[in-house]
Amino acid sequence: MRAARCAPASHTRAASAFATATALFAFLALAGHAAPVRAADLLQLYSEAQNRDALIASARSAYLANIEALPQARAALLPQITARWGTVNTHYGSGNISNTFGSSGYSLALTQPIFHWDSWQSYQQGKLTVASAEAAFAQAQQDLILRVATAYFDVLAAQDDLALAGTHKQAIAEQLASAKRNFEVGNATIVDANEAQASFDQATAQEIAAQNTLDVRRAAFARIVGHPVGSLATLRAGSTLPSPEPNNVADWVAQAEQSNYGVQLQTLTLEIARRETSKAKSGYLPSVDLVASGAHSNVGNANSLLTSAMSSPSSQGTGPSSAGQIGIQISIPIFSGGSVQSRMRQTLALEDKAQSDLDDARRLAVLGARTSYLGVSSGLAQVKALEAAEQSAQSSVASNKLGYQVGVRINADVLNAEDKLFTTRRDLAKARYSTLLSSLQLKASAATLVDTDLQLLNALLTENPDASAAMAGAREPAPADAGTGLPARGVRPGTTAPLRR
CATH class of the missing domain: 2.20.200 (Outer membrane efflux proteins (OEP))
Structure with a gap:
């Protein structure tokens, strides 16, 4: 009798536990539905990199160490x-x-x-060392902005490559299925099917390579921000890319020649070398x-x-x-065995070296400004040209598909048109990101790159993948027999989900 009474109780507890688990699962599902994970944007990841990047932390420690040169030099002048x-x-x-x-x-x-000429020059060098430390740290902060932006847009470009590769593979798969059907009914030769199969295999290889590139670039970005990178906000379709302001290369070159952080550091290094030469003269002074x-x-x-x-x-x-x-x-001092004369020759040679390094830094800054300016101006023109080329490539694909259906085009013509469309879209995405990076590099060459410049670029991003620039025009109406084609692999442009294997 006891066993008979215990059995219903155990069933009751099991049913209660099952109901509780079901309710908990439903609650978690609703909670996840109600609070989707937001895509990280450029500013958010830059803020994380400021606190977690090892290079900027090293630069900060170096700055704190180098500014102690001034109180140490001042100590030699005090009692x-x-x-x-x-x-x-x-x-x-x-x-x-x-x-x-x-x-x-x-x-x-x-x-x-009361009078120590070498101690006084060391004190002046301490001031210059502090200024040099400040310039070096400012350059490190500027480099962080460039590294974060470069890594961010590299990941977006890799996502676009993967998404476009998936779209391209799907289009080739549909054409392969069509070629096979036409061969089976006797409307085409085996050559069409073989060509389509070769293109499909090549598209598969391109998709695998794109996935590998995306994984590598995500790992590189994780090194900067200190954690794996999830979903990213993408470039909004129809965004107007910024033009250089002022739109004159001469102004940027002049600014870079004077204000570039590399030029500032070498100018301070030259002045420190001159102070070292003056300090060496103290060997003759009381x-x-x-x-x-x-x-x-x-x-x-x-x-x-x-x-x-x-x-x-x-x-x-x-x-x-x-x-x-x-x-x-x-x-x-009366005689020191010739060490003063040797020290003078050494410091003068180092002073000449610093002067040569300064000249090279100025030339490098000018080259960087010119290169970045041309990268922005030519990038804007290239984007416009590629946008027109994309429209032409889409029309070419549609025309060749129609021609293939009525028998005036062969399968190879359709495959070539699909390849051109894929290449054009991939080049267009890269041109957009390259132009944005060139605009940041141009400001960096003139030492005017600041956090607010990232805010301007961040305003061009969107969390909606369907509104991204890579999605614009990427999806075409599927043909009537698309359902019979091979399944596509990959992700939609603008998303970060891995391939389904």
Whole structure:
């Protein structure tokens, strides 16, 4: 009877647990439905990179270390104070006479530099070192903006390549299915089917390569932001790409030649080298110090510790004693074995090197400004041309498909048209991203790239993949027999889901 009563209870508990689990699953499903994961945008990932990127953290630590050069150099111009204390036990013996006594004492010495040319030049170098550290850190911050933007658009370009490769593969699969059907009914030769199969295999290889490129670029982006990168906001269709402002290459070149961070760093390096040459001349100059000292000692029956510390004539006696002195100390170098002349030759050679490095930095800045400006201007023109080419390629595909259906075109013509459309769309996506990056590089060459420039680019992004630039015109109406084609692989343009295997 007990067993019979227990069985319904166990069934009741199982049913209750099943109902609870079902309700929990439904709640989680609704919660996930109600709060979809938002795609990360450019500003969000840049903010994370500021806190997690190892290179910017290293640059920040280097900056904090280098700015300490100024207080260290200033210390050589400030008073130096030294305190000493000591105790001595002395044993004295002569013939039958033996004596043991103790002495103790302390002294305080102060040295105030009045004229040390090398210390003054080191102090000026400390100021220059701080300025150099600030410029280097500003350059590192600018480089972070470029690295984040480059990695971001590299991932978007790889996503577009994968999506376009999937679309291209699907179109080839439909053409392959059509060629096979026509061969089976005797309307085409086996050549058409073989050509379509070869194109399909090539499209499959392109899709695999695109997936690999996307995985690699995501890993590279994760190195910067410190975590795996999920879904990204994509470039909005119809976005107007920014033009350079001012739209004059001469203005950008002049700005880069003066303000580029590489030029700033080399200018500071040259000035530090000149200060080093001036510091080497101190080997010929005297140095002047204000010195002051005082001492106190308790002596038994011997020369006192005080007199030893003060370098004064010895005194005999017992008991405490005190003394002090103050004065000016002048040191004049006379001969140092030729080290001063050698040091001068060395610093002059380093000064010439710094001057040559500055000239090269200016030329490099000019080259970077010109290259980036041309990248923006030619990129804008290329985008317009490729947009027109995309429309033409779409018309070509439609015309060749119609011609193939009525028998005035062969299958190879359709496949070639599909290849041209795929290549044009891929080149168009790359041209858009390349133009955006060139606009950032142009500002970086003139040392004007700041966080707000990322905000302008971030305004061009959208979380809706159907509204992305890669989706614009990428989807065509499927033919009537599309359902009989081979299944497509890949993801839609603008999404980040992996391939379904």
